[in-house]
Each structure stands twice: as structure tokens, then as C-alpha cells.
Amino acid sequence: MLMRPTVATIHLDRLRKNVQWIRAQLNPHVKMMAVVKADAYGHGAHKVAEAALEAGAEFLGVALVEEGMALRRQGIQAPILVLGQVPMNQIAEAIADDLDMVVFDPLTFDQAVQAGQFLHKPVKIHLKVDTGMGRIGLWPDHFDRVWIERLRNPAIIFQGLMTHFANADAREERGTKEQVQRFLDVIEMCRENGLEPPFVHAANSAAALKMPGTQFNLVRIGIAMYGLEAYAPMPADLKPVLELTSQVVFIKTVDEGFAVGYGSTYITEKPMKIVTVPVGYADGYRRGLSNRAQVLIRGRRYPVIGRISMDQLTVGMDIDDPVAIGDPVVLIGEQGGESISADDLARLLDTIGYEIVSGLSPRIPRVYGN
Numbered sequence: 001m002l003m004r005p006t007v008a009t010i011h012l013d014r015l016r017k018n019v020q021w022i023r024a025q026l027n028p029h030v031k032m033m034a035v036v037k038a039d040a041y042g043h044g045a046h047k048v049a050e051a052a053l054e055a056g057a058e059f060l061g062v063a064l065v066e067e068g069m070a071l072r073r074q075g076i077q078a079p080i081l082v083l084g085q086v087p088m089n090q091i092a093e094a095i096a097d098d099l100d101m102v103v104f105d106p107l108t109f110d111q112a113v114q115a116g117q118f119l120h121k122p123v124k125i126h127l128k129v130d131t132g133m134g135r136i137g138l139w140p141d142h143f144d145r146v147w148i149e150r151l152r153n154p155a156i157i158f159q160g161l162m163t164h165f166a167n168a169d170a171r172e173e174r175g176t177k178e179q180v181q182r183f184l185d186v187i188e189m190c191r192e193n194g195l196e197p198p199f200v201h202a203a204n205s206a207a208a209l210k211m212p213g214t215q216f217n218l219v220r221i222g223i224a225m226y227g228l229e230a231y232a233p234m235p236a237d238l239k240p241v242l243e244l245t246s247q248v249v250f251i252k253t254v255d256e257g258f259a260v261g262y263g264s265t266y267i268t269e270k271p272m273k274i275v276t277v278p279v280g281y282a283d284g285y286r287r288g289l290s291n292r293a294q295v296l297i298r299g300r301r302y303p304v305i306g307r308i309s310m311d312q313l314t315v316g317m318d319i320d321d322p323v324a325i326g327d328p329v330v331l332i333g334e335q336g337g338e339s340i341s342a343d344d345l346a347r348l349l350d351t352i353g354y355e356i357v358s359g360l361s362p363r364i365p366r367v368y369g370n
């Protein structure tokens with residue numbers, strides 16, 4: 001099918017290099033889970049999963065049962081952990097597709113045991129302890145005899161013990177040490193009771209790279225693998241995997257005093273060229289970037305002027321600047337030595353790169369390089 005000119009190019013060669021670099025930072029015997037939830041942060045879960053496994057990741061992480069099931073349908077056989085809560089009505093589906101489950105409440109546990117027995121399938125459970133994040137997870141205080149008995153149940157496989165940090169990306173150590181200590185206490189309680197799950201995991205990208213002591217024997221890597229900031233400044237070896245590009249589709253010349261776009265939020269101060277680019281907030285190029293973001297055309301930075309519409313935006317150029325219909329426009333990526341990253345756009349919106357890339361809508365075709 002012929003495509004619209006606005007595309008996200010996913011450089012799988014860069015993704016593989018990022019994975020290899022991250023792997024090289026890990027302590028010996030630490031395995032890597034490639035986190036591909038939310039369609040691999042907007043990069044495309046199937047392709048990213050394949051590339052990450054090829055580059056040395058041994059585990060995959062998703063947020064939803066649907067996401068794990070889709071990967072199974074696409075032929076992915078590697079272990080997949082559903083990181084979010086598995087709803088009651090999806091427990092059997094998750095087990096049938098051999099998805100590892102995060103469990104932290106007795107009801108889900110009992111249901112999983114029953115479903116596993118009914119399906120004659122192993123039930124792989126990762127017990128999640130909340131050591132300070134405040135979302136899903138069992139309080140360490142509630143990890144008691146009853147839980148120990150549950151985990152000894154031969155009807156399940158106690159595959160992992162896990163927690164999640166609230167401030168791994170922060171400049172100072174805010175509570176991470178305390179979280180680690182609470183986690184170590186639970187690990188110790190398990191050990192004293194003869195429970196040694198094959199996987200013990202806590203670290204996301206920021207923790208794994210900044211605090212190697214939190215790696216245990218598995219790390220859950222998302223953002224760093226995509227080459228975006230897990231914390232600032234990001235290691236220079238990691239390169240952004242996603243590029244967002246479009247084309248100039250129209251050029252017009254206006255006089256001084258022309259009001260551009262909805263709400264007339266930009267008034268020209270001199271005669272200008274106005275270039276139309278067919279990308280808008282329905283593509284995930286957020287309206288909040290109006291009159292703030294820049295784009296690259298012919299290797300130079302130009303401002304997005306006026307409001308970003310649902311499907312189009314306008315760029316201002318000097319009257320003498322050379323430009324032609326069909327010229328490539330880089331919204332995220334590099335051109336002629338200039339670059340604009342998803343993290344740069346995130347800063348303009350007071351958010352994080354995660355939200356920029358995972359917010360690119362399915363309307364943008366993903367094109368895969370290498």
C-alpha cells in the first residue's frame with residue numbers, strides 16, 4: 001500500500017546495539033527482560049521483541065494480557081511476563097498462552113491455581129512486593145506464613161520475586177536504598193523458608209544503569225533500549241531508535257501581520273513563507289507543541305508557528321529560505337548535523353520521552369530499518 005508521507009522509522013540496528021550495550025553493563029549472570037508494553041513504547045512490539053531477543057534479551061515484559069497474547073500469535077516463544085494486574089477474566093487466557101503472571105493478592109492466586117489445574121498447564125507466578133511505590137504489590141508486612149504456604153503449592157511455579165522503584169531516575173537517592181532493604185528482607189524470608197525463585201528482579205532502566213547493586217538476577221529494561229532518557233544525562237552510547245518524519249506538502253508566502261491557523265495565535269512580523277506539514281495532534285504530535293517546537297528542513301531548525309491542528313501543522317521560514325514541495329521534514333530525529341529528540345519535545349511539554357513515543361498514534365505507519 002502506498003503510504004502517507006508521515007512515518008515513524010524504527011531503526012532496529014540501533015535497538016540491537018542499545019540492547020548489546022545495556023547487556024554489557026550488567027553484572028555477570030544477570031538476565032535482561034525487554035519491556036515491550038504499549039506496542040514497545042510506540043515502536044511496534046513484534047519487531048522490537050524479535051530484535052531484542054536476537055540481541056541477547058531473554059525475557060519480555062508487557063503490561064496487558066492482550067499484549068502478551070498478540071506476541072504469542074506472532075510466534076514469539078520467549079518467556080513473557082505480564083507486568084500489570086491480570087484481571088480475573090483473563091487469568092485462564094494468560095495461562096493458556098504460557099504468560100508469566102504478576103501476583104500480589106490471594107484471590108488472583110487462588111484463581112490462577114484453579115485455572116492451571118483445569119488447563120493442565122504450569123502457572124508461573126512472580127510475587128510482587130510493594131516496597132514503596134504505592135501501586136500494585138503486597139506490603140512486605142503482609143508477606144506471612146500464609147503466603148509462604150501458597151508459594152509452596154506444587155500446583156504453581158514460584159518463578160519470580162519482584163519489586164519496583166519509585167525514584168530510580170532521580171538525581172539523589174530518594175528512598176531507593178530503603179526500598180532495596182525491604183526487598184532484601186523479603187528475599188531473606190523466602191530463603192529461610194526454602195523458597196528460592198529463579199528470578200529476583202527490581203530494576204528498570206534507570207536503576208539497572210545507575211545502581212548496579214539493584215540488578216539482582218534480572219533487569220526490566222524499557223526506555224534505555226529505545227535510546228531515550230532513563231535519567232539525565234543519558235549515556236551517550238544509547239541512540240534513539242525512532243525517527244518521525246514527514247514532507248512539505250504546500251508553501252505559501254504571506255505579508256507582515258498575517259494571522260496563522262486556528263485562534264490566530266501567531267501573527268507574522270514580516271513577510272514569510274509558511275510551509276504546511278501533514279502531521280497533527282491526532283498523530284500524537286501534541287497540540288501543546290504549538291508555537292514551541294521546531295522541525296528540521298534542509299538541515300536547519302524552523303519553528304512550528306500557529307496552532308497544531310488535528311492533521312496538519314505550519315512551519316515558518318524566512319522569505320528567502322530555500323524550500324520545495326516534497327522536502328523531507330524531521331520532527332524527531334537528525335538532519336544535517338541538527339537533531340531533535342523525543343526527550344526535547346517532552347521537555348517543552350513538561351513530560352517525559354516515554355509519553356511522546358508511546359503517544360504516537362497507530363495512524364502513523366511504522367517503517368522498519370534493518
Ligand SMILES: *Cc1c(COP(=O)(O)O)cnc(C)c1O
Nearest residue numbers: 035083164204205220221222223
Ligand atoms: C514499564 C516498566 C519497566 C520499564 O521501565 P523503564 O523505565 O522504561 O526501563 C520496568 N518494570 C515495570 C514493572 C514496568 O512497568
